[in-house]
Amino acid sequence: MPQIFHHSTNALAKLTIYGAVFILVALLWVTAELNRSSWNTGQWVERQQPVQFSHKHHVGDDGIDCRYCHTSVETAASAGLPATTTCMNCHKQIWADSPYLEPVRESFRTGKPIEWIRVHDLPDFAYFNHSIHVNKGVGCSTCHGQVDQMPIAYQASTLQMEWCLGCHRNPENFVRPKEKVFDMQWRQDNKSKEEIAEGRSLVTKYHIQPPNVLTSCSTCHR
């Protein structure tokens, strides 16, 4: 029986086996990328809400502070969402008959709360608390991006564990003076040496715990 395969196929076969390693690595890499992609994390996805509420109008154009609506952000785990009466503070008078505000008026009449669609949603096995971050100089825009320019709210970070840890390992790259926490214009990329040194002094000033405490599993999985 004549040889079917040429001798060089041996080399080819060996190559395929070693190639399999690369294929596996590639598969793992694709999985990791998919895992981090917005398809999985929901990052950048704009959520349509029952009311076309625009942070761009209210914060960017009208200059309303975050805490006017998210009142508990400095004192509680949850930032808090505004009650219907908070909207009606202004909308009883301005844009009082805009069709876009009909769900708000209806909620005001009936006493049924508006059901907003969650934009950020950590899994229930992870614990997060706004007050500690806000009171230790981590600004809204560090985690939520430029909210004042969002006509529709979206999630600006992955909210994955590696993202939390990225900051908990090196908080000095992210903390800012406390009075700047609500400043949407604060720049956080391309920090110079001096700015990081300032961050380091803030870390000591605000008594931020060392990374081994902040990255211990029970800090967030409790």
Place this chain on the structure above:
Amino acid sequence: MLAMWKFERQKAEGRKQKAASTGPRALLPAAHRPLRAFFCLLLCAYCLLAAAACRRDMQDQPKMKPYRSTVFFKDRLSSRQLVEGTVPRGFLKTDTEFFTGKKAGRASLPANNPQPPAGPQPGVASANNASNVSGAAAYPDDVEVFPLPVTKEVVERGKERYEIFCTVCHGPTGNGDGMIVRRGFRRAASFNDDRLRQAPVGHFFDAITNGWGAMPAYAPQIPAQDRWAIIAYIRALQLSQQSQQPQAQPAAAAASATPATQSGGQHQ
């Protein structure tokens, strides 16, 4: 039928084994077999990973977190309203001056509470009313001294809270020309006209807590302690604006011609 199939399979496996012992040995020497097993395992592990995200029971646990809806109660609210007539621990609010801004004893008499004016009432001229009764006399029920010590920290806290809640309408200097007013809201009162300079602190507290005319009530958003802090800051604002009186005069005159101040003198 089943037996048949089994038999066929055995035969096939037998063939495979034979082949393994002759042909492909050149391809995969015995030493490489653990490697193959390793790859198989890796593949299995990979498949398992793909199956990992099928259930989200731990992501979405059946517990109630803030703002989460529930099917347990008919109104679907997981955070419950207080049962009528009950007082949560620590919310008894026995200090009436602190929590209502009214002199002790007066707060319980609803007839004595000045009712806020409902909207603009252009028939009444503000100047007359203001000159008739002024200062504390116009608001006999309202406390005239702060029911808490006013320290630097309190004023600073007040500045911060003022800028969150009041600037949008009353403007950064309290002249009543904030952003929302510029967008069509009724002109807010200027803290820098004489009537409000002389008004007792309790009147401000009343306005924040219960609303005043077109102004909404802020009690749901601002705790009592912060309301007093805001008033302390408004007093500081009034002083600082007064010292700039010569420049501020035309602005104040303009302000007194606006409807906001017209409604001012109606609470006698």
